[in-house]
Amino acid sequence: MRILYVVQRYGADVAGGAEQHCRQFATRMAARGHHVEVLTTCAVDARTWEDRYPAGDEQLDGVTVHRLSTPRIVDERLYDTLGWEVLWSGRRVPPALVEVWLRAQGPVSTVLVPWLADRSAGFDVAVFFTYLFWTTWAGLRTAGGRVPTVLHATAHDERPFWLPIYDTELRSPDAYAWSTEEERDLLRLRGAGAVPGSVIGVGMDPAPRGADEHGFRARHGLGDRPYLLVLGRVDPGKGSTDLAEWFAAYKRRRPGPLALVFVGERAVAVPAHPDVVATGFVSDAERTGALRGALALVQPSWFESFSMVLAEAWAAGKPAVVQARNPVLAAQARRSGGALPFEGYVDLEVALDALRSDPELAARLGQAGRRYVEHHYNWERVLARYERLLTLARRRFAARGRRRPPGHLIRGSAA
Amino acid sequence: MGDEDTADQQWASRYDALVDELRAEARRRREQGLVPADFEERLDAHARSLAGAAAPLPERVRQALAPAAARPALTPAASGGARSAVQAWAARAVGHSLRVLASRIDTLADATTAAVLAVAEAVTHPADHTHADLVASLDEVRDRLAGLDRLPAGGLALADLRRRVEALEAALRPVERGWQPWYRTGGLDELDDRAGGGGAGRAVRAARLAEHVAARQPVLDLGCGSGDLLALLAERGVAARGVDTDAQAAGRALARGLAAATGDALEALAAADDRSLGAVVMAGVAERLAPDQLADVVASAADKLSAGGVLVVDSLEPDAFVAALARDPRVRRPVDPAYLEWLCRQAGFEGVSVERGAGDDRYTLVATA
Known part of the structure; x- marks a missing residue:
């Protein structure tokens, strides 16, 4: 299978749970003989999204990683003020302003959408990590219809999760990879009940011996x-x-x-x-x-x-x-x-x-x-479940037929 | 059952009791005022500040979505109304989508009206308006419009509605798959027994299967027929339910007071919660399924069985297939036990064994999750 992962950060120095989770899946799927590529940013720090890795392509543990630069164009004061308005004020905020907040949260790359529009159809499945970030919000919308999509939402009951700006995103993947039964139920409550999926969790290696x-x-x-x-x-x-x-x-x-x-x-x-x-x-x-x-x-x-x-x-x-x-x-x-x-x-x-x-x-x-x-978290079992899930997403995509790419209204991106 | 499994089950019940004891102890300490009270009050305030505005769904939306989780249960009481419950759920879901769509169109209409009024006002009194006001109004319209057109092929609300209508249509289709003969298909089982098809006969086979699953409850019997296995399990006090596409057979099981329902095996299995079943049994069913259906049942069973749970498949030896095919029109294709064993391992089952009785032309495969 040709698999594309889209994730906000990727690399050995990245500490976030969802990002580590993504790296584990990408590396292990590559080791099982799948062709795996990752589309991500050059960032290590999720607060600044500052470019730390060089932009361009690199090979990491059998995976081709495409890194996009993410110039930070919104200052933190604006992000904090908007964040309060959007998340905490209790007032209804115009959708355009919520989108500004989402972009300010980062990471935003001007290249991500055209990259996916041009190249995502060359994969058998595109897998997105973390519902929260712009990379998933914009990327899933672009790849949907071009390639079967799977979302590891890594969602929990927090304020951003309930923002209407995520309505479309949460309903659009062909299948969900849920971390737990509780995450599945939460997403169903949020209105994503029509999207099938499987409780995948994460694999765990036995604890290494001889720890100091x-x-x-x-x-x-x-x-x-x-x-x-x-x-x-x-x-x-x-x-x-x-x-x-x-x-x-x-x-x-x-x-x-x-x-x-x-x-x-x-x-x-x-x-x-x-x-x-x-x-x-x-x-x-x-x-x-x-x-x-x-x-x-x-x-x-x-x-x-x-x-x-x-x-x-x-x-x-x-x-x-x-x-x-x-x-x-x-x-x-x-x-x-x-x-x-x-x-x-x-x-x-x-x-x-x-x-x-x-x-x-x-x-x-x-x-x-x-x-x-x-x-439950033996890697062999997790990956067997995972391969079945990716196949389910492909079958569901095929059953629905190829839809017109969503970017058809944008000049120059017509397929 | 292995020693470790037994120890796990014993620990599970001890664990629940332990947590209850600890809770009781905590209650006692609270009542006796053994800890500073303001600790817990401050914690509650903190919890409210973190989670309070997690914006739970409005009650009407929550109610509209609730039936999606409450699938019809395969109990005798619910079996008569199972299909209508599914249809009602699907119909409510379509209704919900229509309401969401209508509300979005309403919002778009409001924004459009406001923008038109703003433009008219600006034309009438140009000096009173700035360019920014107009752009903001038009942006609002654009955003609302985008909200209706977020997904390809007609937009989110429409795509969602289409999916739900498809679900409704699926629910309205008959539960039974394929050919439905005019005669009572249960008679074929009796013919099978008389001809010695299946060797030991259904009653003996049911007793053999009961041995495999009696320690693993709850049991889901796919293709339960008139309930021979369910009855044996009920005698032993094992929680078990069954499903069969043959309404007459399921009706006979129901009449015996057993938890049986008419329905599709794949759908019944898919409706169970993940890791909620102790055993899944398919006796005389594998040879009647299409290859993709069989693969889906095995994969789904791997997800639905709890740790140490078993999938038990009783099927025809490929050598006996021709005779069975000539005798029973429901039989479609032989399933080689080696293929089934491979399939189970692909689905993540750990231990797989195949058993054969002497002089029997059937085999029993037991796969442990």
């Missing part, structure tokens, strides 16, 4: 203290600051050696506390070492469409404690039997007390999580 737990402990001054681990960006929207505050309260009520370790880039500073450590961004090897030594993973995030870090912890046989107000985390915990749920401080306290006082319980939770990941 002691090196991690030594580098961050943890000695032999037990610690809870939080993986991912330190951000109030991810629940990190609430968790730090609750942990401080927990330590007042349960003094002892227990520490809380945040591993991930810092969008905000972590509140200073003698028992809270923030390492910043670390290498994959160090991250695995951090997991190996942890008592449990805590996932306090309010917004997740899958939570790769949770699957990562389970793959390493670690138990987890998860924010159950997030329906995806609550359901994953229930399905796997590998995590204890909490909503508020008291639940967290009860869960931590239980984990610390009963090592056998912690081990059993971790084991259940590992079995769950091995069964």
